[in-house]
Amino acid sequence: MAFGLLRPARRKFGVCAKSAAAVLLCFRHQGRAWREKLTKKTCGAARVADVGAAIELNGWVNRRRDHGGLIFVDIRDHEGVTQIVFDPQHPAFAQAETLRHEDVIRVHGAVRKRPAGTQNAKLRTGEVEVAVAELFIHSRSTVPPFPIAGDEAVDENLRMEYRYLDLRRPRLQRNMRLRHNMVKAIRDFFDDRGFIEIETPMLIKSTPEGARDYLVPSRLHRGTFYALPQSPQLLKQILMIAGFGRYMQIARCMRDEDLRADRQPEFTQLDVEISFCTQEEVLELMESAMKFAWKRALGEEIVHDFPRLQHADAMQRYGSDKPDLRFGLELREVSEIFASSEFKVFRAQSDDPKGAVIGVRYPGGAALSRRDFDALTEVAKQFGGKGLVWIALGAGETKSSAAKFMTEENVSALRSALDAQTGDALLLFADERSAALAVAGKMRNEVAERCGLRDPQRFAFAWVTDFPLFERDEETGAPTPAHHPFTAPRDDQWDLLDRNPLAMRAQHYDLVLNGWELGSGSIRIHNAEFQRKIFALLGISGEQIEDRFGFFLRALDYGAPPHGGMALGIDRLAMIAVGEENIRDVVAFPKNQAARDMMMDAPSHVPDRLLRELSLQIKDETGK
């Protein structure tokens, strides 16, 4: 153990009198002229054209190759890696022998061409190297808990606890840079088109609907709370009323809900709002913004218009309001095939107008074993299904979990309905129509995943339009907003509000990318009277309306322009663009699944003094 203590202590004072003397010696040797020509460069900069130049490099020790008589060190910074060479005759050699991973150094030296045959094509700087004249050690690193130089898999616990080290690694360096480029492109795009970025407050009023609010207790008004914004929705509408016309913001939003791979409690939205606009204008603008960002940040030209699907159409064809259009495998309703079937479960759904039998094709699925299909059935149950019936269209024979009930006519009708070929399998789901579509839609994605059809290098954007204005609350049966209560219905449908609100279509649109919902937008209600009617329909009393939304309704009373806009999840956008499957990999300091910051260890207890100032008292930490 004594040795273990001695060693770091010695290294900590590595910049000793002896090496300082060596530095002086070095400068005397090189002469003043050389020193004056010294230019500072990044570690990704040196090229053959720089040969002979005197340069300064600062960075981390990425790798060290000690040949005893000759030491190579790869020095790394945000721009790249350069090989530096220590010659045994040089005074800095002894110091170079003490360098370890992640030590931070500065070197002065001469760029020189590498000897023939020793160039490294993997490095941008690989044709040259720097012959070190002087070494200065800015700081030493203890041995990192995981390797920094590569991108090998590391436990998420460790990565988040040592986030600054994880961020040093190539993958997150690349991800954060690409995210920046994308956001920069978006800002430039909107700036060019006359939008201005306006910041909206983080401390706002809690409004009842939607996600759970993060609350901030007020010291000056004890017993009351600010809420952190779930989105700047009402503020941006008020900015339209305030006459700003074209607003955008890269806005932080907070929602206190459970996390997922694509959800963090705080996240970033591209928030856009425009006065005097139509839905069509918003779609065209946002589509152009995406194309511009893709070109600038990824160098990829998206030439085709984004496909547009009506909500009902998306549900019927893909069983989802965020269909993944990288592949086909459309769902087909095959209810009528079972109209006179012996198969009671399917016939019941076929006969019931609310029921349906939905089929999905599984390319090459006939090769699956019974056991595989059993496992697939379990997956279907996890997706909320009652199960599934499978038909394997083998070359020799057709097998099925419902072979007893399946006639040859049934099979051939299904086969043609689903455009299936020999070697495919068919998966059938019978349930209430919306439930059957939902399960089949999830299974469609699952099948595509298994067939390798979800290529992360492909980007399939799509618009989903004509959402219903309201959905039926599953518990109470009452109408509840499909989007939010400020969404305008189609202009020709206001008369339905009193008669049949659930039939109303909204001027509401979603942008979808590779099966992820990137964001939603709508044309908003700009008439206080209509807005009051919507609140009333949602069962909010007059008193509550005044208490929660009074400020907003008053604003609407002073001449509100027609307006609409959209909000896009920047984190998700970046995640998909860089090909990650987890949002944490495009966020510098993410929270874990339990919403903890593992690096800072937040949230944490606070001193009683702070609580007293806020008139707060913790009653029971277990929350029971």
Place this chain on the structure above:
RNA sequence: GGCGUUGUAGCUCAGUUGGUUAGAGCGCCGCCCUGUCACGGCGGAGGUCGAGGGUUCGAGUCCCUUCAACGUCGCCA
């Protein structure tokens, strides 16, 4: 809150039907090495097998409880 996966050296992992002293690669430490670039060679240190309990002559391995991370359902207007 429910369900699932994972947890063995600093890291990534292996560990057979329960059986002697728990292994490998990388990293780390020491010595050697003048053209490497995942440098190489020789030697060495390093383990609460997530934690607790149980079954057993004997548990990394079987059972129960629990903790953590991740995924997912609920939730996310």
